[in-house]
Amino acid sequence: MSDYLQSLSHLRAGLDSGIFSARELTQYYLDRVSRFDGALNAFITKTPERALAAADEADQRLAAGERAPLLGIPYAHKDIFCTAGVRTTCASKMLGDWVAPYDATVHQKLNAAGAVLLGKTNMDEFAMGSSNENSAFGAVKNPWDHAAVPGGSSGGSAAAVAARLVPVATGTDTGGSIRQPAAYCGITGIKPTYGRVSRFGMIAYASSLDQGGVLAGSAEDCALMLQAMAGHDPRDSTSANQPVPDYVTELDQPLAGLRVGVPRQWFTAGLDSVVAARIETAIAELESMGAQRVDIDLPDAELALAAYYLIAPAEASSNLSRFDGVRFGYRCAEPRDLNDLYERSRSEGFGEEVQRRILIGTYALSAGYYDAFYGRAQKARRQIAANFEAAFRDCDVIAGPVAPTVAFDLGAHMSDPATMYLEDIYTIPVNLAGLPGMSVPVGFSGSRPVGMQLIGSPFTEGRLLAVAHQYQQRTDWHQQIPAAYREGAA
Amino acid sequence: MSSMNGWEVVIGLEIHAQLATKSKIFSGASTAFGAEPNVQACAVDLGLPGVLPVLNAEAVHMAALFGLAISAHVAPVSTFDRKNYFYPDLPKGYQISQLAQPIVSGGSVTITTGEGEKAVNKTINLTRAHLEEDAGKSLHEDFAGMTGIDLNRAGTPLIEIVSEPEMRSAAEAVAYARKVHAIVQYLGICDGNMQEGSFRVDANVSVRPKGETKLGTRTEIKNVNSFRFLERAIDYEITRQIELIEDGGTVQQQTRLYDPDKDETRMMRTKEAADDYRYFPDPDLLPVVIDQALLAEWKASLPELPDAKAARYQSEYGLSPYDAGVLTSARAIATYFEQTLNAMGSAADAKLCANWVTGALAAQLNKANLGIEQSPVTSDALAGLLLRVADNTLSNKLAKEVFDAMWAGEGDADSIIDTRGLKQITDSSAIEAMVDGILAANPDKVAEYRSGKDKLFGFFVGQVMKAAQGKANPQQLNEVLKARLGPSEGSS
Numbered sequence: 008m009s010d011y012l013q014s015l016s017h018l019r020a021g022l023d024s025g026i027f028s029a030r031e032l033t034q035y036y037l038d039r040v041s042r043f044d045g046a047l048n049a050f051i052t053k054t055p056e057r058a059l060a061a062a063d064e065a066d067q068r069l070a071a072g073e074r075a076p077l078l079g080i081p082y083a084h085k086d087i088f089c090t091a092g093v094r095t096t097c098a099s100k101m102l103g104d105w106v107a108p109y110d111a112t113v114h115q116k117l118n119a120a121g122a123v124l125l126g127k128t129n130m131d132e133f134a135m136g137s138s139n140e141n142s143a144f145g146a147v148k149n150p151w152d153h154a155a156v157p158g159g160s161s162g163g164s165a166a167a168v169a170a171r172l173v174p175v176a177t178g179t180d181t182g183g184s185i186r187q188p189a190a191y192c193g194i195t196g197i198k199p200t201y202g203r204v205s206r207f208g209m210i211a212y213a214s215s216l217d218q219g220g221v222l223a224g225s226a227e228d229c230a231l232m233l234q235a236m237a238g239h240d241p242r243d244s245t246s247a248n249q250p251v252p253d254y255v256t257e258l259d260q261p262l263a264g265l266r267v268g269v270p271r272q273w274f275t276a277g278l279d280s281v282v283a284a285r286i287e288t289a290i291a292e293l294e295s296m297g298a299q300r301v302d303i304d305l306p307d308a309e310l311a312l313a314a315y316y317l318i319a320p321a322e323a324s325s326n327l328s329r330f331d332g333v334r335f336g337y338r339c340a341e342p343r344d345l346n347d348l349y350e351r352s353r354s355e356g357f358g359e360e361v362q363r364r365i366l367i368g369t370y371a372l373s374a375g376y377y378d379a380f381y382g383r384a385q386k387a388r389r390q391i392a393a394n395f396e397a398a399f400r401d402c403d404v405i406a407g408p409v410a411p412t413v414a415f416d417l418g419a420h421m422s423d424p425a426t427m428y429l430e431d432i433y434t435i436p437v438n439l440a441g442l443p444g445m446s447v448p449v450g451f452s453g454s455r456p457v458g459m460q461l462i463g464s465p466f467t468e469g470r471l472l473a474v475a476h477q478y479q480q481r482t483d484w485h486q487q488i489p490a491a492y493r494e495g496a497a
Numbered sequence: 498m499s500s501m502n503g504w505e506v507v508i509g510l511e512i513h514a515q516l517a518t519k520s521k522i523f524s525g526a527s528t529a530f531g532a533e534p535n536v537q538a539c540a541v542d543l544g545l546p547g548v549l550p551v552l553n554a555e556a557v558h559m560a561a562l563f564g565l566a567i568s569a570h571v572a573p574v575s576t577f578d579r580k581n582y583f584y585p586d587l588p589k590g591y592q593i594s595q596l597a598q599p600i601v602s603g604g605s606v607t608i609t610t611g612e613g614e615k616a617v618n619k620t621i622n623l624t625r626a627h628l629e630e631d632a633g634k635s636l637h638e639d640f641a642g643m644t645g646i647d648l649n650r651a652g653t654p655l656i657e658i659v660s661e662p663e664m665r666s667a668a669e670a671v672a673y674a675r676k677v678h679a680i681v682q683y684l685g686i687c688d689g690n691m692q693e694g695s696f697r698v699d700a701n702v703s704v705r706p707k708g709e710t711k712l713g714t715r716t717e718i719k720n721v722n723s724f725r726f727l728e729r730a731i732d733y734e735i736t737r738q739i740e741l742i743e744d745g746g747t748v749q750q751q752t753r754l755y756d757p758d759k760d761e762t763r764m765m766r767t768k769e770a771a772d773d774y775r776y777f778p779d780p781d782l783l784p785v786v787i788d789q790a791l792l793a794e795w796k797a798s799l800p801e802l803p804d805a806k807a808a809r810y811q812s813e814y815g816l817s818p819y820d821a822g823v824l825t826s827a828r829a830i831a832t833y834f835e836q837t838l839n840a841m842g843s844a845a846d847a848k849l850c851a852n853w854v855t856g857a858l859a860a861q862l863n864k865a866n867l868g869i870e871q872s873p874v875t876s877d878a879l880a881g882l883l884l885r886v887a888d889n890t891l892s893n894k895l896a897k898e899v900f901d902a903m904w905a906g907e908g909d910a911d912s913i914i915d916t917r918g919l920k921q922i923t924d925s926s927a928i929e930a931m932v933d934g935i936l937a938a939n940p941d942k943v944a945e946y947r948s949g950k951d952k953l954f955g956f957f958v959g960q961v962m963k964a965a966q967g968k969a970n971p972q973q974l975n976e977v978l979k980a981r982l983g984p985s986e987g988s989s
Binding site for chain 1: 540546548551
């Protein structure tokens with residue numbers, strides 16, 4: 008089996024040729040989860056029995072001659088996707104052991120594709136955070152360096168993929184929550200265009216920004232997984248009614264003539280010099296493959312940060328109102344009256360960062376402040392989108408940093424939320440504009456990985472994946488495995 | 498009771514009309530009334546984590562029809578906002594409504610108050626009508642010390658219809674509410690059932706000294722589930738406010754509940770600090786875009802509405818404005834009237850039909866507290882009776898007797914006439930014989946009549962009718978009597 012672990016297409020070949028069964032493959036990954044996750048804490052819920060049953064079903068389909076890209080492929084869900092029969096916690100005490108009575112659209116699609124769910128991964132509570140330290144189930148460690156955070160909010164998915172506990176995992180990205188942990192963990196991640204992947208059954212943080220996506224070992228693996236997840240969903244009014252191209256076929260697009268925009272404003276004092284150097288090297292690699300570098304302007308990054316931290320909390324303050332202790336989830340003990348029920352259920356059920364954002368959002372929407380805060384933030388958002396539109400007149404993709412630094416130490420920013428928020432300065436504008444973005448590993452700073460961000464205009468996931476794939480044909484950063492997790496891995 | 502003299506009353510109404518869609522405004526769950534608690538609420542209505550709303554196109558269609566019916570502006574683009582507040586029967590912690598860009602704005606309806614020569618028409622302008630979802634119900638009485646929550650109603654589509662504060666009396670407010678009620682029923686967009694809460698009226702009431710231009714502090718009256726109670730609640734509130742001010746007090750901005758048992762309003766909550774609902778555009782829903790060609794199609798599809806129908810009844814059938822108004826006040830009444838008329842075929846007599854529908858039938862329905870749709874005398878059955886009036890088989894008096902028998906379930910008009918032997922005597926020789934008999938039996942009265950006491954004519958009619966057991970054709974009887982008696986000297 009060890010010859011087949013390096014990519015989904017290798018796993019596919021192994022399964023299709025009967026070298027190993029889906030059950031054997033599933034058992035292999037379940038064993039790795041058992042062996043390594045104690046230290047890593049990437050999983051909130053493991054589902055071995057269900058996984059083996061799903062694997063057996065996949066084996067039957069394989070035996071019947073069925074061939075499909077994800078049939079029998081193990082994966083993990085960020086614990087924000089609702090799965091009937093398996094609890095969905097959003098890493099919050101508020102949801103605790105809540106079990107959704109329905110499947111998220113993404114889960115339905117992956118089920119239908121025959122993929123095998125191994126479990127549900129840790130995250131920042133309600134996807135609010137950039138370090139995965141805001142979890143009621145404890146922090147996740149970075150597989151490259153256990154003293155470092157894995158990034159967030161999809162930190163569990165990123166760590167699990169980086170440690171090869173699963174070949175691929177789902178994530179969600181509201182302000183960088185797929186790209187930043189992918190960068191910190193040295194793997195490949197894609198946040199598609201807003202509306203590309205259905206949000207139905209994906210517990211909302213900030214509805215106008217949330218987007219489901221993939222964390223995987225390579226751009227090709229991202230393409231295979233995204234192919235199964237993307238598409239219009241009548242149950243999500245904001246999902247795009249646009250055909251999904253064949254991402255795998257598009258991977259072969261050559262880079263010759265591709266104009267790669269490099270935002271001047273992103274390579275300034277705020278960016279770590281080693282990170283900057285690694286990204287410059289990667290851009291030079293793209294140039295050597297025929298791409299053409301274009302320096303572009305992307306002003307207003309600070310404006311984007313301010314706008315995001317008004318819009319996202321505003322939407323969150325409303326989205327999270329349903330967690331009131333009345334119908335489901337956490338309820339405080341012996342409430343005296345209705346207000347006491349609300350106050351204590353929410354104070355006891357939500358963690359500190361979630362409460363902070365609910366308060367910020369409530370304030371931003373309050374009468375008398377709406378125009379000054381929410382109204383102006385929406386205006387800034389339109390400005391950010393216009394900046395990108397202008398930039399894409401001069402280039403085909405944008406390349407730059409994912410985050411200002413590599414993974415920071417656990418606990419480093421916990422006392423100062425504002426510096427933590429700065430982690431998202433390069434990823435947030437992409438969410439505000441609804442664009443597709445990727446994180447591609449391009450080297451290391453010491454023991455910690457560096458990611459490069461690729462950004463495209465709406466619905467150009469195919470081109471982003473192709474750029475990353477072509478780059479990964481020439482480099483092996485994406486194939487690096489952290490030393491502590493190499494044994495038994497590809 | 499304080500005098501209204503010197504005071505002007507200002508009333509505006511907010512009407513919540515449940516739209517008659519099969520499924521809810523943002524989910525596929527059924528909207529039928531009266532199911533067991535919480536069985537008609539799906540994951541979306543329950544506000545479970547992860548669910549998303551999907552707009553029901555039929556609700557948009559219905560709201561647009563209302564806008565078209567009142568000549569309002571139907572917005573080509575309207576948007577949904579979230580109204581945030583915590584309450585146990587509001588599952589998401591916010592209500593999806595329309596604040597900034599409602600689907601309908603402006604428009605007007607014409608109301609009539611007073612009857613006959615005192616009838617006055619007035620145009621009431623509307624501010625807006627917007628789409629929103631209903632909340633669930635809190636059941637405070639059924640569980641000792643606890644509140645039950647029934648979310649069947651959660652997500653039922655509503656249009657909230659907001660009037661300008663242009664009504665100046667309870668009567669005008671009721672006339673306006675009735676007109677809106679008629680319009681939504683004519684359009685088939687609301688069943689109008691006030692008891693079940695399909696059509697809910699809240700009244701904002703204030704008073705101010707005549708001549709004052711600034712509005713007085715208003716109170717909002719809720720929980721009014723009939724037009725009669727609406728009128729009484731507003732009248733009570735007007736009196737309360739005037740007395741309060743005249744006694745040196747001030748009106749507090751409050752929400753008040755009407756208690757029909759005590760016929761009074763009482764305070765539910767004060768609104769000293771304005772509620773902050775933190776409205777913002779709902780990011781889960783796209784703007785509602787109505788194609789102008791589709792809107793034109795919808796406009797062409799509008800049914801004949803109450804005002805147009807009433808005008809037609811006057812011009813086509815020669816009915817009085819009052820009768821035309823009553824007959825068109827509800828779609829079901831107009832339908833009954835038209836069906837009766839149709840069933841009479843070539844003998845159709847609109848005035849006769851109008852008299853019966855607004856008279857005897859209305860009286861019985863009212864007494865039995867029934868809607869016209871539930872009338873035990875169907876439009877076909879009434880037509881059968883009216884045919885016998887039109888062809889002189891029955892006098893009006895006998896017809897009333899037959900109608901009462903029909904109401905009691907004794908069968909159709911013809912069989913009742915048969916069984917009871919109520920057929921009118923139209924044989925002129927028979928009538929002549931009866932007249933002659935009475936005149937012969939009362940020679941002194943005949944002499945008095947002929948010498949000028951013409952009032953005795955009624956006495957002779959009565960005597961003959963008595964002899965005929967009420968069945969003589971009154972017109973023929975009059976003619977024969979006049980001929981036989983000859984002139985009364987006193988009459989000129």
